[in-house]
Amino acid sequence: MSHVLHRTIKGTVPVVKGADGNYLIDETGKKYLDASGGAAVSCLGHTNERVIAAIKNQLDKVSFAHTGVFSNEPAEQLATYLIENAPDGFGNGRAMFLGSGSEAMEAALKLARQYHLERGDEARTKIIARDKSYHGNTLGALATGGHKQRQKPFDPLLIDVAHIPPCYAYRYKNEGESDEAFGQRMANTLEEEILKHGAGNVAAFVAEPVSGASLGAEPAVPGYFKRIREICDQYGVLFIADEVMCGMGRTGTLFAMDQEDACPDIITIAKGLGAGYQPIASVLANEKVITAIQDGSGNLWNGHTYMSHAIACAGALAVLKVIEEDQLLGAVRAQGAKFKEMLIETFGDHPNIGDIRGRGLFWGLEIVKDRVTKEPFPAELNLAGKIKQDILNNGMLSYPSQGCVDGVRGDHILLAPPYTVSDEELDIIIETTKKCLENQLSKVSS
Ligand SMILES: Cc1ncc(COP(=O)(O)O)c(C=O)c1O
Known part of the structure; x- marks a missing residue:
């Protein structure tokens, strides 16, 4: 039994054991692409030799x-x-x-x-x-x-x-x-x-x-x-x-x-x-x-x-x-522009994505039940939390949250990859986000 007072003590959280560039590795050896830096923290990935x-x-x-x-x-x-x-x-x-x-x-x-x-x-x-x-x-x-x-x-x-x-x-x-x-x-x-x-x-x-x-x-x-x-x-x-x-x-x-x-x-x-x-x-x-x-x-x-x-x-x-x-401000602008395009291409016409917003490598997708009325999903469904868990199970870290409509209702997914994110990693971020979003939407709609 853990004696750490975790953010939740009803379940368990994986134990991180190591890191490799933009990935974290847990004790089972599973790798997670860090597409949110936890909460937009890890802007250089996890193993930058000069910082260490x-x-x-x-x-x-x-x-x-x-x-x-x-x-x-x-x-x-x-x-x-x-x-x-x-x-x-x-x-x-x-x-x-x-x-x-x-x-x-x-x-x-x-x-x-x-x-x-x-x-x-x-x-x-x-x-x-x-x-x-x-x-x-x-x-x-x-x-x-x-x-x-x-x-x-x-x-x-x-x-x-x-x-x-x-x-x-x-x-x-x-x-x-x-x-x-x-x-x-x-x-x-x-x-x-x-x-x-x-x-x-x-x-x-x-x-x-x-x-x-x-x-x-x-x-x-x-x-x-x-x-x-x-x-x-x-x-x-x-x-x-x-x-x-x-x-x-x-x-x-x-x-x-x-x-x-x-x-x-x-x-x-x-x-x-x-x-x-x-x-x-x-x-x-x-x-x-x-x-x-x-x-x-x-x-x-x-x-x-x-x-x-x-x-x-x-x-x-x-x-x-x-x-x-490493001229990473330029990299943020360049990769950020690519990421924006990819987000718009993938989610721009999505019936449950009401808004795509952000700047640089800092992007949010607002999830709605109805794109015309902008009605959010009920807060009790905890859609953001479920998407976060699904994305984690699929080997990626994201930062979904609730409350953007009125402090309680309104789900969004926040993505904040490292400034060193590669094109290949951007593809993974888009694919994993799409897959888990669809997966969870199909559950709340059925
Ligand atoms: C804009 C803003 N201010 C303050 C804080 C608090 O920072 P910390 O969690 O390091 O106390 C956060 C954390 O997410 C934040 O996003």
Whole structure:
């Protein structure tokens, strides 16, 4: 009997024993093509020699020295790399390093509050985020997310975060409405929400540039984030871009916000940063935020024992170097364009695929019962969960999820292959997804 408190203790999960490139291998020797990086983590596959060597090399030097006393070389180099490559506007910003996306989100929220307090703007406490978003599982991050199903058991413990609708064209765009008009309409809901709470009371707006776990790779329409930026500037609200899932090359640029004509004040990144070789996340703060702290207390009001861990930072730095040296951002764009075409060719006319959306190597298929009415399958069928299991049985990892329609109903399949995915592997991903989708659809329809 296992003594690990697994995510489910009613069944068993395979035990991973090894890896080979983009495949994981369990203890029976069965191989799984990793088409989701678990949750868009493993962007370099599982056996990148340069990353492994960098981690081993750092182990031989020093692993841990408390950040209350020391900095370390990998943390310094990683922060410089990230700030130098951050979207325009980060200037002399700074980065802090933490252990998970949720931790980064907690730190980002606290940093936003600190920014206002440092400037004597004490009334600013309200956080506004978006429905159907996911920002993590710790209490602050969970409250910030807009996934009702995940929040429900913990509701009494959560801070009161306000939510506006996401920029979700498939369900929210009106018939005949242009992308531009739609983007402006959705962004303007932020202004309405700010005014509802009182312009001087809002601390920050939080959004995923490309929504991942809850919405299945939904990018915003052009102009949406530009208008969001204008509104934030007008009302003195900080804009936090949660790039935990979509950042670090996943969408074809190092930062997802590089593809929007707007620059956030704070960016969180995690998954692709360590690529699964190390647990690491980061909060990047732009010069405006850093200057407020510098001119104020001079101290960061946040700390964790394992911040800026030298091994984690060395691993992440090596991941970023591999992305740069192997020109993997170009590979994401090229393979992503192929993948998009393959998805459209295979599922574009499928009666149960309502929407195909995404960017780079980050794609979602929204499953519907009826393509005309966009009605989802009942949540109790757990179609997403069944497809995930079927795909796993067929030797592949994917990331299906539920809740895109209203936080409970609505199934989607998220696919996020490694940046090193080959043409042959793309074929396998399409074939396996199609086979398991059809298989499970035939069961729920019979
Ligand atoms: C956008 C986003 N933010 C935050 C998180 C939380 O990250 P973690 O699971 O590492 O705590 C996730 C995880 O899926 C995420 O997708």
